[in-house]
Amino acid sequence: MANDEQLADGTGTSLYVHVPFCVVKCGYCDFNSYVVEEGAAHDRFLDALAAETARRWHGQRPVSVFFGGGTPSLLSPPRLQRLFEIIGSHVDLADCGEVSMEANPESFTVEKAHIARAGGVNRISIGTQTFHAHHLRFLDRAHDAEGAEAAFAAARAAGFDNVSIDLMFGIPGETLAEWQSDLERALQLGTDHLSCYNLTFEPGTRLQRDRMQGKTGPNDQEIDRAMFEWTRQRLGEAGFDAYEVSNFAAGGGPCRHNDHYWLQGNYVGVGPGACSHHDGIRVTNIKPLDAWADAALAGLTCTSTAETLRPMQRAAEALWLGIRRTNGVDVAAIEKRLGLELRAAFEPLIVRQQREQMVAYDCSMLRLVGEGLLLADQVGGDYLGVAVND
Ligand SMILES: C[S@@+](CC[C@H](N)C(=O)[O-])C[C@H]1O[C@@H](n2cnc3c(N)ncnc32)[C@H](O)[C@@H]1O
Ligand code: SF4
Structure with missing residues (x-):
């Protein structure tokens, strides 16, 4: 069955590859990521990923592949190349309809963009969040607005015609005018897809701790509502299809990987803490990086929990x-x-x-x-x- 048909009815299997390293831990983020910059740790991660993928993926043609994190673009050029070789030895990436990679402005370069493209990636998602310096600081982001624009240009320079931008609105203290200028700046770049997420306070994050101590709090709800409504109106005018609550597609079309997930499709997740789903059975990998790598390198299962969903x-x-x-x-x-x-x-x-x-x-x-x-x-x-x- 062709990939598109599989997407339409949620059949077929997608592959998610979790790269768990970041330059900093952003104050709002509860994803499984670690500030580890030593090359030896990155190599061990790649060794373990090779072992786990060999155990878990059985040569089928995936609906989509998603390299997420964490920050895949943080890997050095040779390691990034190795990442694609590891996955490419099990999956014909060049033959897969959608292969996405998340890239962060502080680490994504033209050289890495070329490696990703040669490795089979055909869609880049750039974590930008905001173009305002004070909001970037508040969020602990490791880049500035110009860095985000340079990352977008790097993707284009390497020939990517499907580049998405992640933005967040409802940052504490953010005004409607600031959000409008963020969105306009993303539009000016000519983005092919936009994800616009309303900031949430997640348990265990620095932001949530600050909130408990009264140091910060949610943005004004009426302003957030105005941002949400304006976003839909403005992106509609700009020719974007609001295909999901937070996601808007222009030239690049919807993100197939996420659509497959929302259709309750089957997917295999490899890497620490990654989730998989197969016909109502949900499996979650061991979350701590070292424990996950120990299991993978010993040839053992990386599963931490498995759950059969009741009908x-x-x-x-x-x-x-x-x-x-x-x-x-x-x-x-x-x-x-x-x-x-x-x-x-x-x-x-x-x-x-x-x-x-x-x-x-x-x-x-x-x-x-x-x-x-x-x-x-x-x-x-x-x-x-x-x-x-x-
Ligand atoms: C987990 S991140 C990974 C991508 C990349 N490392 C980055 O920093 O952009 C994926 C996206 O989820 C969104 N996100 C993460 N935590 C969020 C939160 N607490 N509230 C709203 N959006 C959030 C951000 O827009 C982010 O770009
Ligand atoms: S938002 Fe991205 S860069 Fe920041 S900690 Fe989360 S995964 Fe890492």
Whole structure:
């Protein structure tokens, strides 16, 4: 089956490769990443990754491949090349419809962009967050605005025609005008795709600790709402398709990898802390870098936890993930795929959400509307709540 068809119905398997190193730990970030710059540690990581990938990937053609992190672009040029050789020895990257790599401005160079391109990457996502110096400082980012623009130019110089930019809005103290200028600057660069995330305070982060101590707090909610609404309007005018709550596609089209995930597709995750999903079985890798590498290098499983999702839990997750897509989620298709009757359990909630003008529902397609778009996490979270005791 062709990759596009697999994407459309969520079949096929994607591959996620987690590179867990960063130059700094950003104050808002709870991803599994480590400030480790020693080359020996990077080499050990690559050795372990080679071992784990050989165990886990069985030569099938992936729907998509995503090199994420952490900061894949932090690896030195020879190590970056080795990363693609390791994965390329199991996957024909040149034949895969979408191969994405996350790149950070402080470490992404024209040389690394060329290595990524030669290695089979065809989509670059540049973690920019904001172009304002005081907000970059607040977030602990290791780059300035010019660095972000240079990283974008490096991707273009190496021939990438699908370059995405990650931005965040709702940084404490941020004004609507500041956010508008961030978005305009990204548009001026000619980005092919934009991810615009509302900053969240994640447990265990420096930001959350500062919040508990009263040193910072969430941005004004009404300003965040205005930012969200303006973003959709402005990007619509600029010809972007708001295909998901936080994601907007221009020339590059939607990110297939994320779409596959929102469609509850199967994926294999390699690297410390990476998650995998196969037909309702969820597996999470050992999180600490050294313990994960020890297991991989000893030829042992890197799995830390494995969970078989209960049928109703699987259905609730399909709604929770799928409702983020602008096209919505097809309840009838989920019933067919999982062989379950869902309406008795979920329709009372859906009817209430419809009354509150959060969702639209035609007895099959369920999608976010109005206020629901702003409160996507809450609307989706309610579906998970229904399945807790089922
Ligand atoms: C985990 S990062 C990895 C990419 C890259 N290392 C970077 O720094 O951009 C992926 C994206 O998630 C978003 N993100 C991470 N933590 C977030 C948070 N607490 N709130 C909102 N967005 C967040 C950021 O926009 C970031 O670019
Ligand atoms: S946001 Fe990116 S660079 Fe910052 S700590 Fe998280 S993964 Fe690392």
